[in-house]
Amino acid sequence: MSIADNASVKQQEPFKSLSGSSLSFGLAGWLLCLLTPVMLLLGLSVGPVSMDMQQLFQVLLHLFTDTSSLDPAMAGLQTIVADIRLPRTLLAWIVGAGLAISGAAMQGLFRNPLADPSIIGVTSGASLGASIAVVIIGSSISASEQWGGLSILVLGAFVGGLLAVLTVYRLSTGSSDHFSSSSTSVATMLLVGIAITALAGAGNSLLAYMSDNETMRRISLWNMGGLDAASQPRVILAACIIVPAVFLLMRFSRQLDAMLLGESEARHLGVDVQRIKWSLVVIVAFAVASSVALAGVIGFVGLVVPHMLRMVIGPGHRRLLPYSALAGGLMLVAADIVARVILSPAEMPVGVITAILGAPLFIILLRQRRDYGMY
Amino acid sequence: MSQSQHSRMLFDAVSLSRDGIAVLDDISLALPTGKITALLGPNGAGKTSLLHCASGVMIPSHGNVLLDGVAIESFAPHVLAQSVAVLPQQSGLNFPFIVEDVVAMGRFPHSDGQACDQAIVHRLMDILHIRDLAQRPYTALSGGEKQRTQLARVLSQLICNTQLDVNGSSVLLLDEPIAALDMPHQSLLMNLLQQLAAKGLTVLIVLHDVNLAATYADKIALLKAGRLLAFDSVDKVITETMIKQVYDVDVDIIAHPKTAKPLVIREV
Numbered sequence: 001m002s003i004a005d006n007a008s009v010k011q012q013e014p015f016k017s018l019s020g021s022s023l024s025f026g027l028a029g030w031l032l033c034l035l036t037p038v039m040l041l042l043g044l045s046v047g048p049v050s051m052d053m054q055q056l057f058q059v060l061l062h063l064f065t066d067t068s069s070l071d072p073a074m075a076g077l078q079t080i081v082a083d084i085r086l087p088r089t090l091l092a093w094i095v096g097a098g099l100a101i102s103g104a105a106m107q108g109l110f111r112n113p114l115a116d117p118s119i120i121g122v123t124s125g126a127s128l129g130a131s132i133a134v135v136i137i138g139s140s141i142s143a144s145e146q147w148g149g150l151s152i153l154v155l156g157a158f159v160g161g162l163l164a165v166l167t168v169y170r171l172s173t174g175s176s177d178h179f180s181s182s183s184t185s186v187a188t189m190l191l192v193g194i195a196i197t198a199l200a201g202a203g204n205s206l207l208a209y210m211s212d213n214e215t216m217r218r219i220s221l222w223n224m225g226g227l228d229a230a231s232q233p234r235v236i237l238a239a240c241i242i243v244p245a246v247f248l249l250m251r252f253s254r255q256l257d258a259m260l261l262g263e264s265e266a267r268h269l270g271v272d273v274q275r276i277k278w279s280l281v282v283i284v285a286f287a288v289a290s291s292v293a294l295a296g297v298i299g300f301v302g303l304v305v306p307h308m309l310r311m312v313i314g315p316g317h318r319r320l321l322p323y324s325a326l327a328g329g330l331m332l333v334a335a336d337i338v339a340r341v342i343l344s345p346a347e348m349p350v351g352v353i354t355a356i357l358g359a360p361l362f363i364i365l366l367r368q369r370r371d372y373g374m375y
Numbered sequence: 376m377s378q379s380q381h382s383r384m385l386f387d388a389v390s391l392s393r394d395g396i397a398v399l400d401d402i403s404l405a406l407p408t409g410k411i412t413a414l415l416g417p418n419g420a421g422k423t424s425l426l427h428c429a430s431g432v433m434i435p436s437h438g439n440v441l442l443d444g445v446a447i448e449s450f451a452p453h454v455l456a457q458s459v460a461v462l463p464q465q466s467g468l469n470f471p472f473i474v475e476d477v478v479a480m481g482r483f484p485h486s487d488g489q490a491c492d493q494a495i496v497h498r499l500m501d502i503l504h505i506r507d508l509a510q511r512p513y514t515a516l517s518g519g520e521k522q523r524t525q526l527a528r529v530l531s532q533l534i535c536n537t538q539l540d541v542n543g544s545s546v547l548l549l550d551e552p553i554a555a556l557d558m559p560h561q562s563l564l565m566n567l568l569q570q571l572a573a574k575g576l577t578v579l580i581v582l583h584d585v586n587l588a589a590t591y592a593d594k595i596a597l598l599k600a601g602r603l604l605a606f607d608s609v610d611k612v613i614t615e616t617m618i619k620q621v622y623d624v625d626v627d628i629i630a631h632p633k634t635a636k637p638l639v640i641r642e643v
Contacts, residue, residue, distance in 0.1 A: 111467070254483055261480065262467035264432055269532070270456025270484040315470040 028313050032326040036093075043089035043333045044081055048345045051077055088230035091238055092336040092350070093329040095227075095295045098242035098287040100328020103302025104309075104320050105249050108256035109280050110186050113310065117288045117302040120281055121164035121193045124200035126292035129160020131207045131219045154237060154293040161289025164200060165281055168192045186263075186277075225296035225351025227336050234294045245287035246325050252280060253317035260315060298351045300358025301328050301335075307365055383408050383577055384546050388438035389428055391421075391601075398424045399435070400601040406546070411568055411578040413588035416598035417622055422581045423464060425598065426548050429579060430461045443544060456484035458542065460532040464550040466525050471512035474505055474524050481531030491536070498537045499527040502567060504560070518555040526552060526564065533576065541576045549580040553587065565591040585639045589613050590631070597621050613637040 045056045058074065059081045102117040110119065117123065133156025172189035208219045255276045258266040267273050291298070306324045313319050335353040342348055382405035391399040399421045406412050414422050427433040428440050431447040440447045442459070460481070468477070478500060482492040500506040503523045508516065513524060533545040547568075553561045561584075568578050569591060582588045588595055588609075595612040597605040599621050605612045618626050618639060625642040 111470075113470070257472075257476075258480060258483055260468060260470045260472070261477075262463070264430075264461075264463060265466070265468075267432065267452055268430060268456060268459070268461040269480060270453035272452045310470075314476075315472055316476060 026313065026319070028309070029319070029323060029326075032323060032330065036326060036330055039330050039333045039337075040089055040093065043092065043337055044085045046337050047080070047085060047340055049077070049080055056081070083232075084230075087232050087235045088227050088336065089333055090235045091230040091295060092227050092332045094235070094238040094242050095291040095298065096301055096332025096335075097246055097325040097329035098238075098291050099298060099302040100305040100324040100331070101246050101249050101321055102284040102287050103328075104306035104317070104324040105252065105256065105280050105284055106302070107306055108259055108317055108320075109277060110190060111260055111262075112190075113307055114303070115190075116299075117284055118197065118299075119190060119193045120284065121168045121196035121200070122161040122285045122288045123292055123297055124197040124204070125164020126157040126161030126289040127223060127297050128200040128203045128207075129156040129158065129163075129289075130222055130293060130296075131204050132156055132160070134218050134222065135207055135211055135215060154290065157293030158286075158289045160200070161292065162285055164196050165285040168196050169278075169281060221349060222296045223351075224349035225298035225354070226347075226349040227295050227339075228347055230295075237290065238294055241290040242287050245283050248283050249280070249287075250321045250325075252276065253321055256280075256317040256321075257315075296349070296351060298332065298354055300354045300362065301332055304358045304362050304365070305331055308361070311365075382406055383443055383544050384429065384579075385441040385444075386425075386428070386438070387441060389425070389435045389440060390437040391424055391428060391433060392436050397601050399428070401438070402598075402601075402603045403438075404596060404603060404606050406577050406579055407594060408543075408577050409572055409575045410593035411572050411580060411591060412594045412596060413592035414579060414581045414596050414598060415583075415585060415588055415621070419600075420598040421601040422598055423550055424601075426461070426550050426579070426581060429546075429548055430459060431455060442546070453484055456532065458533075458544050459546045459548065460529045461548045462525060462529045462550060462552050466521065468513055471514045473510050473512055474516070474520075475500065475509040477513050477524050478505075478527040478531055481528040484532060487535075492531075494537050495531050495534055496527075498539070499531050499534070503527045503563070519557060519560065522552065522555040523560065530567075530571075534571075539571060539574065541571055541574050543575045545575070546577045546579070547571075549578070551581050551583065553582070553584070561587065585613065585618070589637050589639070590634065609636060613639065 041053070041056065044060075045051055045053065051059070055074070055077060059078050062074075062078060063082055063086075099117060103115070106117050106119055107113050107115045109115075130153055133153045136156075137152060168189055171192045172185055204219065204223065208216045211219065255266070255271050258269045258271045259273070259276070261269070263273055266276075288302075305328045306320060309320055309323050309327055313323060332350070332354070335357065336350050339348045339350040339353045342353075384406040386402050386404050389399055389402045390397065402425065414425065416422050424433065428435050429447070431440070431450065434448050442450070442455075447455070447459075475496060478496045479492065482495065485492070497506070500509060503526060505520060505523050505527060508520060508524075513521065516524065529547070529549075533541050533547060535542060553564060556564065565587065568576075568580070572578055572593070580592070582592075592609060594607065595605070595609055596603060597612060597617065604621060605617060613628065614637075615626055615628055618624065618628075626639050627642055628637050628639055630636070631638045
């Protein structure tokens with residue numbers, strides 16, 4: 001049989017048939033699965049108003065029922081959980097999962113374990129877009145918490161993030177004559193990403209400089225990342241954009257494994273390299289742009305979580321991608337609990353917590369990199 | 376199925392220029408199916424570029440590379456990968472995959488079931504003496520061990536079963552695969568290639584060792600400054616005048632005492 005016949009017989013794409021679907025869970029996986037509900041419950045119970053587990057379960061049982069049947073004290077707890085802590089914990093979980101799996105995907109795509117979702121310029125672009133939206137909405141803070149205001153913010157972050165990514169992608173895609181299909185140089189992409197990040201950062205600073213105190217405070221709070229503005233609409237938005245992105249990214253495990261061999265090796269293994277790059281960048285852009293829109297700029301989760309996991313379970317993406325999502329969600333929920341408790345009743349921006357925890361961890365990892373046998 | 380003589384891969388007047396400089400100049404050759412063709416030539420002759428054209432990574436400025444009569448760039452990557460495997464000169468893998476996982480990546484283009492894939496992977500690791508290293512991280516291997524791992528990966532892409540049968544239309548492109556290998560493993564690899572060629576595999580291999588090429592190849596293509604100087608059987612290509620013309624070195628050629636194949640020795 002000639003290869004031309006073969007083409008028509010084997011129509012199904014072998015990469016699609018096997019990827020992602022069969023999750024093999026090792027010890028680390030079970031541990032993550034076990035810790036996740038514990039951390040989520042902790043996220044719901046910890047705060048200025050304390051409640052024990054029994055009260056929490058009672059509240060959770062009545063979460064979607066009429067509160068009038070409860071006594072006033074329980075109804076109060078019910079309101080706290082339903083309106084404040086549940087959206088906040090869920091948002092932290094989803095955003096953390098999205099950031100970590102995006103980081104894992106970018107590290108694979110760039111074949112660099114030190115890459116971060118912000119490397120393609122999406123974080124800074126989204127943050128600039130959000131700042132512009134904040135300036136447009138003005139100081140009417142309440143407006144931003146309604147659906148209308150929220151969607152302008154999200155839209156701003158989205159447009160900003162996607163524009164930045166498109167610029168990075170466009171500038172790093174050369175129209176080389178000899179290479180089949182215009183190829184995107186990942187090294188150039190990295191450098192252009194740095195330039196775009198600097199540019200958007202400058203725009204952000206300029207906006208902050210020119211605006212009044214209240215707007216400036218909002219912009220700078222945005223850049224520290226925070227989950228205090230979590231609300232039901234935000235959680236729904238996150239569930240609609242970030243959750244599908246997480247599941248989509250998990251489908252690319254084999255292609256990402258092949259990419260680690262090298263771009264041409266991946267191509268020789270049948271990976272449509274150009275299409276994979278494009279798909280990954282777009283999915284990550286959506287996930288990260290919406291996480292910036294909903295929770296501000298939260299650093300280090302996307303960088304540190306996949307990096308640490310790789311040291312435990314190895315570089316294979318079939319495990320790395322889902323585990324990163326689980327661990328990222330776990331880490332951000334934990335960081336948010338710390339952010340709420342440490343200055344109680346006041347709060348710290350969660351981005352500060354992740355940076356305080358993440359930076360030293362990252363330095364330790366860097367120092368151990370030789371034992372790890374990498375780069 | 377018409378086996379043997381019919382050529383699966385054909386270079387049809389392939390030219391390639393880069394920044395105005397001709398890298399390949401009007402190269403036409405038909406790779407004989409089920410044979411080993413060695414590509415020889417000095418540094419910078421265009422050997423790797425020719426391999427890039429054959430694998431579809433580079434598109435010729437003029438001419439075509441045809442696989443079964445179809446231009447190579449018109450194949451979808453996952454279809455091409457089922458028939459053409461490539462071993463590049465260098466590997467950029469610096470993530471600590473274990474050896475077995477690296478070899479198993481060669482099975483990505485196929486979906487023949489996990490048991491079949493694993494059997495092929497294990498068989499090739501046995502043959503290339505890396506079975507003991509199966510659970511070691513790739514990044515911790517020596518140069519020769521890495522090379523054997525990559526070879527096993529590339530071979531596993533074209534082999535259908537543990538009897539080492541290959542699909543009749545398979546083409547293997549190897550860019551200096553023996554550079555990092557010690558002498559026994561060089562022979563091991565070349566013998567393995569002969570065995571696979573006998574089962575229908577078409578091999579194009581870039582070599583620097585003329586004697587190795589003379590011993591194991593069925594045909595030799597001589598490349599110099601982007602031009603194909605000769606493409607013929609070993610006896611016709613490995614001559615004192617031809618070597619002088621391509622490499623500009625004076626050599627003596629004697630017959631191998633056992634195989635009677637030409638043996639190149641440097642003049643002192």
